[in-house]
Amino acid sequence: MDLQQISEQLQAGKAKIVTQLVQQAIDEGIPAKQILEEGLLSGMSVIGEKFKNNEVYVPEVLVAARAMNKGAALLKPLLLSEGATAAGKVCIGTVRGDLHDIGKNLVKMMLEGKGLTVIDLGVDVEPETFIRTAVEEDCQIICCSALLTTTMGVMEEVVRAAKEAGIRDKVKIMIGGAPVTQAFCDQIGADAYTPDAATASEVAAEFCKKAQE
Numbered sequence: 172m173d174l175q176q177i178s179e180q181l182q183a184g185k186a187k188i189v190t191q192l193v194q195q196a197i198d199e200g201i202p203a204k205q206i207l208e209e210g211l212l213s214g215m216s217v218i219g220e221k222f223k224n225n226e227v228y229v230p231e232v233l234v235a236a237r238a239m240n241k242g243a244a245l246l247k248p249l250l251l252s253e254g255a256t257a258a259g260k261v262c263i264g265t266v267r268g269d270l271h272d273i274g275k276n277l278v279k280m281m282l283e284g285k286g287l288t289v290i291d292l293g294v295d296v297e298p299e300t301f302i303r304t305a306v307e308e309d310c311q312i313i314c315c316s317a318l319l320t321t322t323m324g325v326m327e328e329v330v331r332a333a334k335e336a337g338i339r340d341k342v343k344i345m346i347g348g349a350p351v352t353q354a355f356c357d358q359i360g361a362d363a364y365t366p367d368a369a370t371a372s373e374v375a376a377e378f379c380k381k382a383q384e
């Protein structure tokens with residue numbers, strides 16, 4: 172099956188057809204990671220480009236996002252079983268002022284796939300909420316997602332709040348999202364920037380392993 176079909180139907184916001192095609196691809200034995208990347212994520216990236224160029228608007232993006240979520244839900248159990256196991260606890264959220272959650276949800280899914288326990292704080296999360304959760308739940312890692320250049324700065328507040336709470340040496344802070352870069356990570360003093368969900372889960376598992384040594 173040509174995974175391009177999934178990408179095209181996702182762009183058209185046809186959630187039902189996307190679900191059927193994803194199931195068909197699974198049945199044909201195509202690896203879940205490939206379906207995710209070459210079907211769903213490739214479609215989302217075309218929509219993103221069109222959104223940027225004002226060729227599509229918020230409603231079209233929302234229906235595409237819904238199709239993406241439906242397809243990803245089918246892939247979830249497969250992505251989970253393809254992963255290795257690690258032990259540790261992570262809290263994750265999209266930072267204050269930012270409502271984008273598709274990437275954050277994918278990172279969550281991949282972290283769970285590594286066997287990590289994930290506390291999902293949702294979107295529009297205050298720095299204090301990340302810190303309070305990390306303390307109360309004894310998390311080894313805080314994961315922050317931001318998709319807007321205007322909200323990236325909140326990640327620096329998270330790093331600062333962790334220092335002020337005296338937990339900076341106990342908790343790793345990982346950051347990601349389309350506008351985030353390694354240079355930004357270095358600048359704000361976070362522990363790791365990862366460009367995608369799979370890499371985030373690998374780095375997180377590694378951090379948790381080291382914390383246990």
Ligand code: B1M
Pocket residue numbers: 212215216218219220222223224229232233236268269270271272273274275277278314315316317318319320321345346347348349350365366367368369371
């Ligand atoms: Co918005 N939006 N949006 N949007 N949106 C962007 C981000 C934008 C780049 C589009 C554009 O115009 N060029 C632009 C930001 C420009 C900027 O800041 N430079 C933008 C804008 C402007 C806005 C609004 C302001 C539009 C408006 O209202 N006029 C508004 C803001 C709302 C708010 O948050 N306060 C807005 C609203 C929306 C929708 C609600 C319509 C919808 C969100 C729906 C939802 O999330 N439930 C939406 C969407 C879907 C997008 C685009 C098209 C796609 C984002 C996405 O889901 N990508 C986006 C364009 C783009 O990114 N090219 C855009 C797919 C997702 C899988 O990728 O999230 O990057 P991503 O996640 C990746 C990696 O980044 C990484 O892993 C993921 C996959 O491997 N990753 C992490 C993500 N988080 C991580 C955390 C980690 C590690 C890795 O922690 C350890």
